[in-house]
Amino acid sequence: xxxxxxxxxxxxxxxxxxxxxxxxxxxxxxxxxxxxxxxxxxxxxxxxxxxxxxxxxxxxxxxxxxxxxxxxxxxxxxxxxxxxxxxxxxxxxxxxxxxxxxxxxxxxxxxxxxxxxxxxxxxxxxxxxxxxxxxxxxxxxxxxxxxxxxxxxxxxxxxxxxxxxxxxxxxxxxxxxxxxxxxxxxxxxxxxxxxxxxxxxxxxxxxxxxxxxxxxxxxxxxxxxxxxxxxxxxxxxxxxxxxxxxxxxxxxxxxxxxxxxxxxxxxxxxxxxxxxxxxxxxxxxxxxxxxxxxxxxxxxxxxxxxxxxxxxxxxxxxxxx
Amino acid sequence: xxxxxxxxxxxxxxxxxxxxxxxxxxxxxxxxxxxxxxxxxxxxxxxxxxxxxxxxxxxxxxxxxxxxxxxxxxxxxxxxxxxxxxxxxxxxxxxxxxxxxxxxxxxxxxxxxxxxxxxxxxxxxxxxxxxxxxxxxxxxxxxxxxxxxxxxxxxxxxxxxxxxxxxxxxxxxxxxxxxxxxxxxxxxxxxxxxxxxxxxxxxxxxxxxxxxxxxxxxxxxxxxxxxxxxxxxxxxxxxxxxxxxxxxxxxxxxxxxxxxxxxxxxxxxxxxxxxxxxxxxxxxxxxxxxxxxxxxxxxxxxxxxxxxxxxxxxxxxxxxxxxxxxxxxxxxxxxxxxxxxxxxxxxxxxxxxxxxxxxxxxxxxxxxxxxxxxxxxxxxxxxxxxxxxxxxxxxxxxxxxxxxxxxxxxxxxxxxxxxxxxxxxxxxxxxxx
Numbered sequence: 001x002x003x004x005x006x007x008x009x010x011x012x013x014x015x016x017x018x019x020x021x022x023x024x025x026x027x028x029x030x031x032x033x034x035x036x037x038x039x040x041x042x043x044x045x046x047x048x049x050x051x052x053x054x055x056x057x058x059x060x061x062x063x064x065x066x067x068x069x070x071x072x073x074x075x076x077x078x079x080x081x082x083x084x085x086x087x088x089x090x091x092x093x094x095x096x097x098x099x100x101x102x103x104x105x106x107x108x109x110x111x112x113x114x115x116x117x118x119x120x121x122x123x124x125x126x127x128x129x130x131x132x133x134x135x136x137x138x139x140x141x142x143x144x145x146x147x148x149x150x151x152x153x154x155x156x157x158x159x160x161x162x163x164x165x166x167x168x169x170x171x172x173x174x175x176x177x178x179x180x181x182x183x184x185x186x187x188x189x190x191x192x193x194x195x196x197x198x199x200x201x202x203x204x205x206x207x208x209x210x211x212x213x214x215x216x217x218x219x220x221x222x223x224x225x226x227x228x229x230x231x232x233x234x235x236x237x238x239x240x241x242x243x244x245x246x247x248x249x250x251x252x253x254x255x256x257x258x259x260x261x262x263x264x265x266x267x268x269x270x271x272x273x274x275x276x277x278x279x280x281x282x283x284x285x286x287x288x289x290x291x292x293x294x295x296x297x298x299x300x301x302x303x304x305x306x307x308x309x310x311x312x313x314x315x316x317x318x319x320x321x
Numbered sequence: 322x323x324x325x326x327x328x329x330x331x332x333x334x335x336x337x338x339x340x341x342x343x344x345x346x347x348x349x350x351x352x353x354x355x356x357x358x359x360x361x362x363x364x365x366x367x368x369x370x371x372x373x374x375x376x377x378x379x380x381x382x383x384x385x386x387x388x389x390x391x392x393x394x395x396x397x398x399x400x401x402x403x404x405x406x407x408x409x410x411x412x413x414x415x416x417x418x419x420x421x422x423x424x425x426x427x428x429x430x431x432x433x434x435x436x437x438x439x440x441x442x443x444x445x446x447x448x449x450x451x452x453x454x455x456x457x458x459x460x461x462x463x464x465x466x467x468x469x470x471x472x473x474x475x476x477x478x479x480x481x482x483x484x485x486x487x488x489x490x491x492x493x494x495x496x497x498x499x500x501x502x503x504x505x506x507x508x509x510x511x512x513x514x515x516x517x518x519x520x521x522x523x524x525x526x527x528x529x530x531x532x533x534x535x536x537x538x539x540x541x542x543x544x545x546x547x548x549x550x551x552x553x554x555x556x557x558x559x560x561x562x563x564x565x566x567x568x569x570x571x572x573x574x575x576x577x578x579x580x581x582x583x584x585x586x587x588x589x590x591x592x593x594x595x596x597x598x599x600x601x602x603x604x605x606x607x608x609x610x611x612x613x614x615x616x617x618x619x620x621x622x623x624x625x626x627x628x629x630x631x632x633x634x635x636x637x638x639x640x641x642x643x644x645x646x647x648x649x650x651x652x653x654x655x656x657x658x659x660x661x662x663x664x665x666x667x668x669x670x671x672x673x674x675x676x677x678x679x680x681x682x683x684x685x686x687x688x689x690x691x692x693x694x695x696x697x698x699x700x701x702x703x704x705x706x707x708x709x710x711x712x713x714x715x716x717x718x719x720x721x722x723x724x725x726x727x728x729x730x731x732x733x734x735x736x737x738x739x740x741x742x743x744x745x746x747x748x749x750x751x752x753x754x
Contacts, residue, residue, distance in 0.1 A: 059532075060532060061526075061531075061532045062501075062528055062529070062530045062531070062532075063525075063526035063527065063528040063531055063532070064422055064424075064526075064528060066526060131539075131547060132547070132551075135551075136551060160492070160494075162494065162537055162548075162552055163551075164537045164539070164548065242499070242540060243539065243540070243544070246537045246538060247499030247537075247538035247539065247540075248533075248538065249530075249532060249533065249538075250532050252533075252534075252535070261537055261538070267499075270500075270540075271499045271500045271501070271530075271540060272500065272501045272530050273401075273501075274398065274399035274401060274402060274500065274501060275399045275400055275401040275402075275500065275501025275502055275503075275529040275530065276401050276501060276529075276530075277401055277404065277422065277424075277425065277529075278401065278404060278405040278408060278425070278428070279404075279408075279422060279424035279425040279427075279428055280422075280424065282530075283401075
C-alpha cells in the first residue's frame with residue numbers, strides 16, 4: 001500500500017519536474033525569438049528605406065523631411081572602443097588571475113572576492129566617476145602631455161583632448177571588463193590539474209616558466225573564451241560609454257584619433273530613443289541599430305561558447321587520461 | 322480688547338464668505354468645468370516630456386489636495402514616447418515640448434494643443450576671464466559658433482558688441498545635448514530662425530536631434546552643464562531653470578527686434594509669449610509651425626518656447642466613461658488656470674492671460690462622443706475676470722484669517738473665491754483696510 005503511494009508521488013513529482021523544466025527551457029527560446037522578431041518587424045521601415053546601405057552609410061540626420069540614416073560610424077565606434085578596452089583590460093585581467101590562482105589562499109581569497117565585487121558595481125557609477133573624476137585627471141596628466149608631444153606627427157594623438165573621447169571611454173570600459181575576464185580566467189587556471197604544474201616545477205621551471213609551460217597551453221582556449229565574454233560586455237555597455245565618449249553623430253563619429261569623440265551603437269540608442277518621433281524613420285533606424293548590435297553580440301557569444309566548450313572537453317580528456 | 326477685535330473680525334469674515342459664495346458659484350457654473358464627481362474615484366494617466374515633469378508632479382499633489390478622489394499618474398518618458406502613447410491611445414493626455422509634426426498629426430487626428438507652461442533656453446559659458454554673466458551675443462553669432470564659423474572668443478564680431486569685456490584669444494569649445502530633447506528643439510528652432518537658408522536652417526535644421534557640425538555632447542542638462550563647467554572656454558545651452566539653479570554664467574541674447582540684449586529670466590520669457598500671443602492658432606488647428614522664438618517686443622527673450630498638453634477633441638476614445646472624461650477636462654483646466662500660481666516657485670514661466678483664454682476655448686471643444694462636456698463662451702462679463710493668473714499670489718491670506726476661518730478652508734470653495742469675497746467687501750467699502 002505504502003509502496004504504491006510512494007510510486008504515485010514519485011510519478012507526480014517527476015511530471016511536475018518535467019513540466020517545470022520544459023517551461024523554463026522554452027522561456028529562454030521564446031524570449032530570444034520574440035526579441036529578434038520585434039527588432040526585425042519594428043526596424044523593417046529602415047531596411048525598406050535604406051536597404052543594406054543602412055550598414056555602410058555614414059549620415060545621421062533626424063531632422064524632419066531630411067531623414068537619412070547610416071549605422072557604420074556606430075559599428076566602428078563600438079568595435080574600436082571594445083578593441084582598445086580588450087587591449088588594455090585582458091592582459092591586466094590575466095595578470096590578476098595569475099596572481100590570485102597562484103597566491104596563498106589567505107591573499108588570493110579576499111583578492112578574488114574584491115575583483116568579483118567590482119563586477120557588481122553598476123555601470124552608471126563607473127560612468128559618473130569617469131565623467132566627474134577620472135576624465136579630468138586623465139585629460140590633464142595623460143592626454144594633454146601626449147598631445148603636446150606627438151599631436152602634430154602621429155594622427156592617433158591629434159585633436160585637442162577634452163577627456164570626452166574614444167580613449168577615455170575605452171579605459172573605463174577596460175576597467176569594467178576586468179572583473180568578468182579575471183574571474184573566469186582564474187577559474188580556468190585553477191582547473192589546470194595540479195600534476196601539470198608539479199611536473200613543470202619538477203623539470204626545474206621558474207614560476208613564470210611554469211605558467212608558460214603548464215598553464216597557458218592548457219588553458220589557452222578558455223582564456224580566449226573569457227576574454228570574449230569581456231568583449232561581449234564591452235560591446236553592449238551603454239551608460240558609462242555614453243557619458244564619456246563625446247557622442248558625435250554621423251561622419252564625425254567615425255573614429256579618427258584617440259582624442260576625438262565618437263559614438264557606439266548602444267549609446268546612440270540610449271541617447272536618441274526617448275525623443276525619437278514615432279512618425280518618422282528615426283525610431284526604426286534606432287531599432288535597426290539595436291538589431292545589428294544583437295547580431296554582433298550573438299556572434300561574439302557563440303564564439304566564446306564554442307571556445308569554452310572546447311576547453312572543457314580538453315580538460316575532461318586530461319582527467320580521464 | 323483683543324478678544325473683541327477678534328470677534329468683530331470673525332463676524333466680518335463670516336459676512337465676507339457669505340457674500341463671496343453668491344458670485345463665485347455663479348462664476349463657476351460658466352467659467353470652469355464641473356468638478357470631478359466626488360462619489361467616484363478617477364485615475365488619470367499622462368505621459369510625455371520630461372521638461373514640465375516637476376511642475377506636473379507638483380500639480381498632481383496640489384490637485385489631489387483639493388480633489389482627493391482624482392489620482393494622476395504622469396510618466397515622464399520623453400515627448401517622443403508621450404506622442405507615441407497618445408497615437409496608440411493608451412494615455413488620457415500627453416505632454417510634448419514641440420507641437421505635433423504634420424506626419425504625427427495624420428496619425429493622431431483631432432489632437433488639441435493646450436500650452437501648459439513656457440520654457441526658455443540659456444546660453445551658458447565658461448570663460449575664466451569673464452566669470453560673471455552678461456556676455457552679449459546675437460543669434461547669428463551663436464549660430465556661427467555652433468557651426469564653427471566663429472572659432473575664437475576674441476573674434477572681432479563678438480568683441481565689437483562686448484567693448485568692456487576682456488575676451489581671450491582661445492578656441493571655443495562647443496557643448497551640446499547628445500540625447501534627443503525639447504531643449505535642443507527650441508535652441509535649433511531659434512538658430513534656424515535667426516540664421517535662415519543658406520545658414521543654420523539649411524546646413525543643420527531644427528529638431529530634437531540634429532546633425533551637429535561640431536562639439537562635445539552629453540546627455541541631459543546636467544551633462545551639458547558638466548562639460549561647460551569642467552572645460553574652460555566652452556559654451557553650451559541648458560534649460561533656463563537649470564542655469565539658475567546651478568548658478569552658471571549665461572549670455573544676454575539679442576532680442577527679435579534687434580535693439581537690445583535680453584537677460585534670460587521668467588519675466589523676459591513671459592514677455593516673449595506675450596509678444597506672439599495674438600498670432601497663435603486655435604487649439605484644434607495645425608500647430609506644427611508654431612514657434613515663439615525670436616518673438617517681437619523690446620523685452621522678449623528670444624530663445625523661448627511653449628510646451629503642450631495633447632488631448633483628443635473626442636475624449637471618448639481614451640477615457641473610460643463620461644464622468645472620467647469630465648474629470649480629465651476639469652484637471653487640465655485646473656492646470657492651466659489655478660495651477661499656474663505654482664509655476665514661479667519651480668522657476669517655470671506662468672502662462673499669460675490670453676494663452677489661458679486660448680486653452681479654455683480649446684478645452685471647451687472637447688466632447689465625449691460628440692457630447693459637449695463644458696460649455697464656455699469666453700470670459701464672463703458680469704463678474705470681475707477670474708483671477709487665476711499669478712496676480713493672486715500677490716495677495717497672501719494672513720495666518721490669523723486662516724485660523725479664524727479654518728472651517729472655510731475645509732469647505733468647498735477655494736482661496737480665490739474667498740479673496741474675491743474680501744475684495745468685494747473692500748470695494749463696497751464694507752471692510753476697511
